[in-house]
Amino acid sequence: MTGGGSGIGRGISARLARDGAAVVVVDVDPEAAAETVGLIEAAGGQALAARANVADYDQIRAAVDLGHASYGRLDIAVANAGVFRTGTIRDVTPDEFRGQVDVNMTGVFLTVKAAVERIIESGRGGRIVCISSEAALTTGARVWTYSATKAAVKMMVRGWAQELGQYGINVNSIGPGLIDTPLARFQAGREGGDLRAVVERRRPVGRVGTPDDIAGMVAFLCGPDASYITGSYFLVDGGSRDSYSAPALSEEARQERRSLMAEAAERDQMTRALMDGLEL
Ligand code: NAD
Numbered sequence: 001m002t003g004g005g006s007g008i009g010r011g012i013s014a015r016l017a018r019d020g021a022a023v024v025v026v027d028v029d030p031e032a033a034a035e036t037v038g039l040i041e042a043a044g045g046q047a048l049a050a051r052a053n054v055a056d057y058d059q060i061r062a063a064v065d066l067g068h069a070s071y072g073r074l075d076i077a078v079a080n081a082g083v084f085r086t087g088t089i090r091d092v093t094p095d096e097f098r099g100q101v102d103v104n105m106t107g108v109f110l111t112v113k114a115a116v117e118r119i120i121e122s123g124r125g126g127r128i129v130c131i132s133s134e135a136a137l138t139t140g141a142r143v144w145t146y147s148a149t150k151a152a153v154k155m156m157v158r159g160w161a162q163e164l165g166q167y168g169i170n171v172n173s174i175g176p177g178l179i180d181t182p183l184a185r186f187q188a189g190r191e192g193g194d195l196r197a198v199v200e201r202r203r204p205v206g207r208v209g210t211p212d213d214i215a216g217m218v219a220f221l222c223g224p225d226a227s228y229i230t231g232s233y234f235l236v237d238g239g240s241r242d243s244y245s246a247p248a249l250s251e252e253a254r255q256e257r258r259s260l261m262a263e264a265a266e267r268d269q270m271t272r273a274l275m276d277g278l279e280l
Contacts, residue, residue: 001025002054002111003081005032007181008131010039011211012078012218017045019219021076024067026060028053028081054081054107057114064114073122076222077115079108080131082149084183086142097145104149109156112171116164125168127222130157131214132173134237150175154233161231170230172221177237179209204239213238 001016003009005027017023017040025040025047027033033049040047048070050063068074082104085096108130119126132153139147157173164171178184217236220226235241 001078001080002052002060002107003027003131004036005029007183008176008179008211008214009078009080010036011215012080013047014040014043014045015212015215015219016076016078016222017047018043019223022046022048022071024048024050024063024070026050026052026054026063026081054079054111055102057110060107060110061114064118068118073124074115074118075122075124075126077112077119077126077128078131078218079111079128079153081107081111082131082133082183084146086146088141089144092145100145101149104146105152105156108153112156112160116160116167116169119169120167126170127226128160128164128169128171129218129221130171130173132157132175132233134175134177134235134241136173136175136233137235137241157233158231165230170221170226172226172229172231173233174214174217174221175233175235175237176214177209177235177240179211179214181211207238209236209238 001009001013001023004013004023004025006029009025009027013023013025013036023040023046025033025036027036027049028051030049030051033051037047037049048067050066052059052063054060064074064077083100085092085100087096112128112130115126115128119128130153133146133150135143135147136150136154154173154175157171160171213236217234221229221234
């Protein structure tokens with residue numbers, strides 16, 4: 001479980017542990033990983049922490065090997081670690097671009113590559129889930145690097161599914177919509193303030209997503225009911241994708257939405273980024 005020290009990764013780790021898995025919580029931040037392990041153990045689950053940067057193959061392989069040596073097998077791998085950085089083509093430096101690709105795209109490749117070797121070795125097959133984003137389907141002037149890395153995850157998974165079926169390995173990706181995590185809050189520039197109110201109005205389900213919403217989909221994809229599913233991408237976004245054009249809204253409601261978004265965008269980098277892709 002990469003990026004297991006925070007947000008969505010912590011939620012998935014806790015859910016898989018609750019369902020009976022022994023979880024290797026991998027994170028570049030060892031204290032965050034240890035905290036997740038503490039939470040799992042306090043709830044009666046089994047977990048250990050491993051420090052690794054997913055962009056470094058030796059480090060991620062060592063983490064996979066540690067888990068394999070400790071628990072004797074590897075059945076599930078979740079490639080979740082990722083970063084969200086925004087910027088226009090004129091703003092983004094070559095190093096910033098490479099940095100985001102290194103974690104979000106290369107990091108997923110290296111995680112899955114390391115895990116696949118151990119799963120194949122076991123001969124029992126397994127499940128792999130990669131965390132993409134709703135941004136794999138849409139983009140904007142400030143989020144194109146992020147979108148490109150997440151679209152890459154979605155497409156790599158489709159290719160891998162073709163190869164890995166022969167070993168009994170199913171591999172799928174999930175596209176979360178906006179989920180309330182430290183990453184989203186950091187980008188919003190505050191602790192769940194106005195952006196949350198704006199998003200709640202914009203989603204048919206009427207609320208922001210939580211890590212548990214994504215963890216539930218991971219649990220399904222790793223469970224017995226998903227054996228016929230591989231190479232697929234699952235959007236878990238509270239219906240926000242089609243709410244962007246909002247054809248059923250009255251002109252008054254549209255006006256209210258426009259001014260809410262404009263007000264929030266003045267204060268909020270992530271809303272500005274989201275607005276690049278919105279048709280209001
Ligand atoms: P988060 O920042 O709360 O947690 C990410 C974790 O990954 C952190 O613990 C961090 O230390 C770790 N990490 C970062 N770089 C790493 C690296 N190089 N190696 C190992 N660990 C690393 O973020 P989150 O919101 O929980 O996001 C998790 C995933 O979900 C990311 O891939 C993100 O792109 C994706 N996602 C998030 C949202 C959202 O709204 N929060 C929406 C769509 C997709």
